[in-house]
Amino acid sequence: MKGPIGIFDSGLGGLSVVKHLCKLLPSRDIIYFGDTGRVPYGSRSPETIEKYAHQDIKFLQSQGVSMIIAACGTVSSVAPHVGENLGIPFLGVVDPAVKAAIRATSNGKIGVIGTAATINSRAYTRKLLKENPSLEVFEQPCPLLVPLVEAGWISREDLVTREVVRRYLSPLNEKGIDTLILGCTHYPLLKSIISDTMGQNVTLIDTGLESAKAAAKIAAPISHESHKGKCSFFVSDKVDGFKSIAGMFLGYEISEEDIKRVDIEKL
Amino acid sequence: MKGPIGIFDSGLGGLSVVKHLCKLLPSRDIIYFGDTGRVPYGSRSPETIEKYAHQDIKFLQSQGVSMIIAACGTVSSVAPHVGENLGIPFLGVVDPAVKAAIRATSNGKIGVIGTAATINSRAYTRKLLKENPSLEVFEQPCPLLVPLVEAGWISREDLVTREVVRRYLSPLNEKGIDTLILGCTHYPLLKSIISDTMGQNVTLIDTGLESAKAAAKIAAPISHESHKGKCSFFVSDKVDGFKSIAGMFLGYEISEEDIKRVDIEKL
Known part of the structure; x- marks a missing residue:
């Protein structure tokens, strides 16, 4: 497994x-x-999400990758089958999160928040109950959280974001999830x-x-440990x-030369 | 001008x-x-907005329309030239609004709110100052208002929406726009x-x-006044x-048979 x-x-x-x-x-x-160029996926229909995910995968395969991670809660929940028969390992975010949640819970009450499409798919609930049918799972769609993050209203003191989070999470708090x-x-x-809203417990x-x-377990380090890996970024807009918002997620600035534009609709 | x-x-x-x-x-x-399937446009780049608008127009032309209205503030501001050389009348939302604002103002101080792309284009300011260079124009991007409307948080008493609107509009209020x-x-x-935020004045x-x-002035009623016009709706998702949100905008419910899906990316 040598490719990126x-x-x-x-x-x-x-x-x-x-x-x-x-x-x-x-x-x-x-x-x-x-x-x-087509974000967000979370408000779209399963058919559209699946179509977009196929194109995204096709692009990554054209770059010779040795493994693919769908780092998108919506694709992982709504269209996990897009990763079948690719000939390389494919990983979504649902399975690793389900395993971690089952390890973490003491009282068996687990909450799930996500985009509208993710919650409508009931993917987390189905996987959690398959692993342990005695769990109680409570789901809550939070369609405004992605726009708030993309607007940069993420300060701990932001009154709007705090109130939106409180409104979405209060029902889960009342259920006593841990x-x-x-x-x-x-x-x-x-x-x-x-x-702050859910409490420290x-x-x-x-x-x-x-x-x-989970990906790090599958993709071992390459033999020359001294090799410093390179990150290349591609976008459809x-x-x-x-560049301007990526730093917020990565914790460091990237240079414009490391980002390229792709015409994804043609794939 | 007989077509729809x-x-x-x-x-x-x-x-x-x-x-x-x-x-x-x-x-x-x-x-x-x-x-x-690709909403919103307001956070995207001018190139992407223009590409999408061309496809949207191509679809409407394939339906034999006799006139096109870009009922999208973002397209009208960022890419008004997409309507040139179509051979049929084309109308955006900027020009009619600019004329109405100039008729309405007494103190010559006009505010403009819109998506990030709309405000970055400075289309409203340029047109207002072209009509009357002595105007003072103050622009404010409001990226969270579209997600709030699409989430249905539009009640006059909604504390979150009121606070978001207040945060965006306070700077305009301080400028004394009328x-x-x-x-x-x-x-x-x-x-x-x-x-409520801006005051009744x-x-x-x-x-x-x-x-x-403005469109009604160009497209006269058809000769048989008794003819009841039909609305047909096409979407890319x-x-x-x-259907579920359209009623909120139209003020009446539409039936599923009046809506069809289009593969817009193929155009």
Whole structure:
């Protein structure tokens, strides 16, 4: 498994997987595709999400990747079958998060938040109950959280974001959950606000981190440990719009030369 | 000019133009296209917006329309040239709104709100100053208002929406504007909250209403006044998702048979 690791998302959220994977496997090359020309996926129909995901995968395969991570909660939930028969390992964010949640819960009450499409798919609930039918699972769609993150309203003190989070999460708090799956790779940027709302006794499962850990188990470091992996970024809208928010997710600035534009609709 | 009137938007906002036009010209047939598979346009780059608008127009032309209205503040501001050389009348929402704002203002201080792409284009400011260089124009991007409307958080008492509107509009209030252009066809659904924030002395210009009035002047009623016009709706994502929110904009429910899906990326 020598080729680069391919990671795709509807937009920017999947960069949180890149961030974790760079730390876990610093020697591996990564190719990231963000479908910024058609983001968000979470409000679209399953058919459209599946079509877009097929095109995203086709692009990564054209780059010779040796493994693909769907770093998008919506694709992983609604269209996990897009990863079948690719001839290379394919990983979504649902399975690793489900395993982590089951390890974390004590009282068997687990909450799941995600985009409208993710929650409508009931993918998390089905997988959780398959692993352990005695669990109680409570799902909540949070359609405004992605726009809030993309607008940069992520400060812990932001009154609007705090009130939106409170409105979405209060029903889950009332159910007495002790574990909450952040079923969208944008949500870790709101971790402090979510934690303030849910209280310290609720464990938050970061789907991006869990999928990066699972990927690191499959894709071992390359032999020359001294090799410093390179990250290349591809997007379907303008490069400068991506650059300005990417730093928020990655924790470091990227240079414009490392980002290229792709005409994804032609694939 | 016998063919139907074609109207397009990135998604649902343009339905407010349909609503007004049906009242002004009840005898005319209307064909609406909403690019629900790629909404929103307002956060994308000018190149991508232009590409999408060309495809939207191509679809309407394939339906034999006799006139096209870009009922999308973003397309009208960023890519008005997409309507050149079509051989049929083409109308955006900027010009009619600019004229209405100039008629409305007494103190010459005009505010403009819109999506990020609309405000970055400075289309409203340029047109207003071209008409009257002594005007003072103040622009403000409001990227979260479209997601709030699409989430249905439009009640006058909604604390989140009120606070978001207050945060965006306070700088305009401080400038002492007496006229505010709602530069996005989603915003009329927030009219009461915007009015509460700005005060009764500020005139709100509804771009959808103004463009419908301008279109009605060009497209006269057809000769058989008794003919009841038919509205046909086309979308690029699933039909049922569109149906459920369309009623909010139109003020009446539409039947699923009047909505069809189009593969817009192939055009």
